[in-house]
Amino acid sequence: MIEWFTATDHKKIGIMYIVATMTFFVAAGILAMMIRAQLARPDNALLSAQLYNQIFTLHGTAMIFFVIAPFGLGLANFIVPLQIGAPDMAFPRLNATSLWLFILGGIIMFLGFATYGGASANGWTNYAPLSEISEGTGAGNDFWTIGVLMAGVSTILTAVNLTTTVFLLRAPGMTMWRVPIFTWEIVATSLLILMAFPSLTAVLFMVLIDRHLGGHFFDPVYGGNPILYQHLFWFFGHPEVYVMILPYFGIVTEVIATFSHKPVFGYVGLVLAAFAIAGLSIGVWAHHMFTTGAVSNPFFSAVSFLIAVPTGVKFVNWIGTMWKGSLEFTTAMLFSLGFLFNFLLGGITGVMVASPPIDYQTHDSYFIVHHFHYTLGGGSMFALFSALFFWFPKIFGVRLNETLGKWFFWLMFIGFNLTFLPMAFMGIEGMARRVYTYPNVEHLALLNGLATAGGAIMGIAFLLFIANVFISAFANVPVPSNPWGGYSLEWATSSPPPEHNFETLPPITSRRPALDLMNT
């Protein structure tokens, strides 16, 4: 046990990241089930307004800061050194610091529920002045702020570590243009984190200064400005959504190429698109502020539209990778195909809300809830499960059961779409987000009933996944080093890899060293 607490090996840290993010996922998922239970019927009185507001705040914050973003980086912790042929991360002890800051941050945030007055209830955006007054003054609010601050600092340290590792620790022969797409996406993600996350640290400290040291950053009575909060928050907040999607773009690229039994289509295009997305994402933050009347809507609208172009390039490359391939429908591949299906709809609605006149209706409505769940739930979360099924044998040395896996996929796919598709129509019909109750008007009762039914299906599906993990672990059938016919370097070492990753490094003369090794 003590060897885990003191571990600096990137593989142990990667495993602890995955276990911790999945634990937070269960907690945030239970909160999601409570949200759907409350909204199952109009004028429902299952949960109080106060408790409901805490629940949706922690659901969103946990999914963003403690599940989707850290899972991508935690997985990178395990996979990136293997993909580039490095024995460990560049700064192993810094890596352990990141991990424990992140875990403790999550625990502190959830402990807000144990304080007098309960957890933070300001939404994950924590807008000032709301977060500085009235029911937001409890200790739960400060627990939230400290927890998220710790996660933010942890993310910055991990970004430094990953960037240094990829730039300096590549094996002989592993040139940058031979690095797998997943590793490229992690480089783009890390550079984006270094640009955007300091703004989060700053704005959270400003809130703490206002709350406890008599500051007035966001109080207009003393010359402060609430719009400043939104600028600082979204300057971090929009790049953050790409921090939550770029690693997952990398995952689906690897999975689709492996199970199409073809090289990646348009490798250079994929890399350039990742950097184009990361670069443009720095200049779109105020599309979250179209309705404030305080920003240049046409400018931020134009840049937001432009992001559709490199994202479209990625779709062309994923379809090009499957084109004239030989597709094998493993669970990992099904989840990546599910990603394409769901994320495409999330991307299309994303282009729609880049238009201010459309945003005037959809902003802060369930249409937006629909949109970002298709990108981060149907997109990132589906890619997360794709990654688990794909790399589970490499990480733990056993394969997950494929039959149970396929049941899990189909239940998740049906449940997900049943939950989140109706939300587009709720939003257009005038249902605002973050409401604990709604009147029985238009079709809101029917649409919410469908969404709750879909949520229940996803809950059952996830129990099937947990059962799968235990059944597969007890079956404990050893797997070869390359069970799927993967091409990147991690498949050239044993499953799980030895302490310093490679007994002998294979020669690296192409982008597909593991396949070269199999063919010699």
Added chain:
Amino acid sequence: MQQAWLVLVCAAAVVGIFVYGAILWCVVAYRRDRHEAQHFTGNVPLEIACTVIPLLVVIGLFIVTYLDEMPVDRVSAQPESRIDATGFRWSWRFGYNGDRITSTGTPDVPPTLYLPVGRTTEIDLTTSDVNHSFWVPGFLFKRDAIPGMRNAFDLTPTRTGTYLSRCAQFCGLDHALMTFVVDVVPDDAYDRYIASNGTVKP
């Protein structure tokens, strides 16, 4: 605003049909048991075309939304009437005719905002505490109320009727109950309401 909705939904449908079609084609035609993989790593002319065409499409979409947004954001120098709207936790206060008539709601009794049909009314939106947002789903429109800022915008309703409306920006405990009703009334009824200092309801 209907125009932006129409154009973007149509564009979304066309893009969706192409891309979903291509994905489904791959899944059906290139199954492992039916198709031997062909090895190629790219197609530069195709990739350039698939960058340039979407670029032209989004430029077109941007022009459509820009032209559509301008009349929505325009604030007339001489509005035909003017109403103050103030958000507070958790209801609204509406003031007509320089606050000679005011109506203040509660979370349980939402207030009514009367608008004259066919006239341009300027709404001067403020808040007395935190951020709120004035949302009339029936008008496809919302605007935020921000502390320390006066947000002015014009509404020109074209049909009489009542519209269930609400605060869209999360503002704490009873945000869900922060609703109001917009009642678009004939302009002579509105004028009587103003002239009688609020005693003759439209």
